[in-house]
Amino acid sequence: MQTLPLVSSGVLAWTGSAAPVAFPGQYWNQIFGIWLIVAVVIYLFVALPMVYFLVRYRYQKGINETGAHEEGNTGLEVLWTAIPLIIVIYLATQSFAFYTQQRTPPPDSLPVKVQSMMWAWSFEYPNGKKTTNDLYVPVGKPVELLLSSTDVVHAFHIPEAKTMEDAIPGRVTHMWFQFNKTGEYQAFCREYCGTAHAYMRATIKVVTPEEFEQWLRQPS
């Protein structure tokens, strides 16, 4: 069983000490790291004064029985409107930059058509070869999935590549990934689709390019 990354791996990857098993997972690791730092700083900025005030200004009979008459402070209020505004605009713009990379498949990607149904995945390769629930891909090669569905909405999530997209009847959606290590990985259905939703998984079999070519030539 493939062990899924620990919570901290995002930060590790951000500091550069862990290489992603699959692309475009590195972008998610980076945005996760950036957000975590921003969130912790804002958290401390709110929580520390809050705790200090709660202790310092607690009601004490005869000592502190009534509050000061303070109605606001325009300077402070402008400051805590402007700074968060800058922070969120920066985050959205950084996300925009990463997202473009997460969504744009490299030009040499291998296109694979994915058809989803209650409750299985079928894959079709450019030469017409089809498989069910097993997705063979060559290591080190980008793969573009073109997803659709024959019945209800499903979604294909690859934990290592940290990417997903819905599979929708009547539409073709797309996503891409590239595994950098051979092995077997699990992909999960992430859009609720009824009774066996929790069991709607695919196995991604990452093999060497030679093995993949050989496998692709065999009739299915």
Place this chain on the structure above:
Amino acid sequence: MQKAVAVSTPWFRASFREWILTTDHKKIAILYGVTSLVFFAVAGLMGMVLRLELSQPGIQYVSPDLYNYLITGHGAVLLLWWAIAFWAAFSNFLIPLMIGARDVAFPRLNQFSYWFFFAASVLVLITLIPGQQIKMLWTGYPPFSLHDSAGPTALYVLIVILIAGSTLGTGVNFITTVLRMRARGITLGGMNLLVHGLIASIAVQLLGVPAFVGAVTMLFLDKYIGTGFFNPAMGGDPILYQHLFWFYSHPAVYVMILPAFGVFSEVISTMSRKPIFGRKSMVFALWAIAVLGFFVWAHHMFTSGMPDWLRIFMSYTTVLIGVPTGIKIFNWVATLHKGAIRFHSPMLFTLGGIFMFLIGGLTGIPLALPAFNINVHDSQFIVGHFHYVLGMAVTFGAFSGVYFWYPKITGRMYPEGLGKASFWLMLLGSNIFYFTQMMVGIAGMPRRYADYPAIPEWVTLNGIQTVGAFVLAIGILFSFIAWIRGLKGPQAERNPWDSPSLEWQTASPPPPQNFDRFPVEVPAGWSPYKYGPRS
């Protein structure tokens, strides 16, 4: 001017006939509140079954189909019957009192709203019958919701329409009440922040609910009449439903949280003995959230195959909501500065609610970033996040409100010790529960799974969640006991918190006509937050 006859028996001693036929806003408030609490308990128990099932991998207690019904029920009931409907109890009881009115503008319409809601409640109970179980989640996405295995679509549609009828009646009624029936001297800007929160929430419902009703009506036509709104084979598009659904159902989260913000403001100011900090910016932020909320819905659809430019657009609009919510949090903290803070139960729940909202807000920001969302969409991370905001911030706000106005509503004082114990258990339990839920989501676990592979990290984190859930449940039980025991508690004063707000200036519980003399007038320079040294 006639002096009112003081009513010494509290409202819950009224006869059965009075309860059924009443148009009194205070009795209707109690009806909403009690109905809502009953459903809160039922949906909470459903949640406990889900939690037990997920404590370990495999299927232990419920079949996947029953599990799917339970997540549908848990979600729909807690959102519609608790996080939205419980605020109807607050609107009903407090808005007329806070603006110095005798009742709402249209008492008969108000009665009608409640009984529509009651009818929907009965229909929800029908779904408990095997064979009538709805398994399409509260979202009801087609094409799955048109599938026979999703349960009776018609029942789902009818429930939504009844709820909508109730909501629209309430919307028209309370907006009219606030615009037309304020006592002389109370300006729109000078109203209590809770009234702003409730009215902003009601205005959002009035504008948004029609989109939701339209969507489910199309669902009904597709299923039973054979139209093809959402059927790609007939030129329809399932994504259309998602747009219509979220156009209301995203703003609906502000319907749930804005009143809680109102409660936080009332309680934090009163208990700190200080005017609310930055009152104008608080009002502005509330309404900014209500308006902005209508421009962000598609962040629920970041992986739904929408055009990428729309995802980016909605990502910018969504992060902007962080600014007014930030303003509110900073202002609450600043209100504590140089206060004289009293830690009664309502204050603890308010502080806890702000804390939960802070974590929920900070974990909400990355969800607005498509680069982050692409890996956690439909994962347990989302579930943990919205249980921080909609689950706990709303519930702490509601509980804080119940404790705060308990003496006004019942004329009795609740047991303080039980209230405090309940708070600490709920704070501890919910943080153990929902923080680990977010962690297991980051570790990749999808949501809406009745079963999951035995990945060691997932198993450990799920086990911890169940422990947290039990602590949380015991905490909630303590509050229920406190409220029941409080009915026999010591007589409460008219104004136990020493607040200048109007509802505290009348008897506890208030007489049928609310105030001793009409028209109610407030002195010049009055403010519901006039605390601190008088100059």
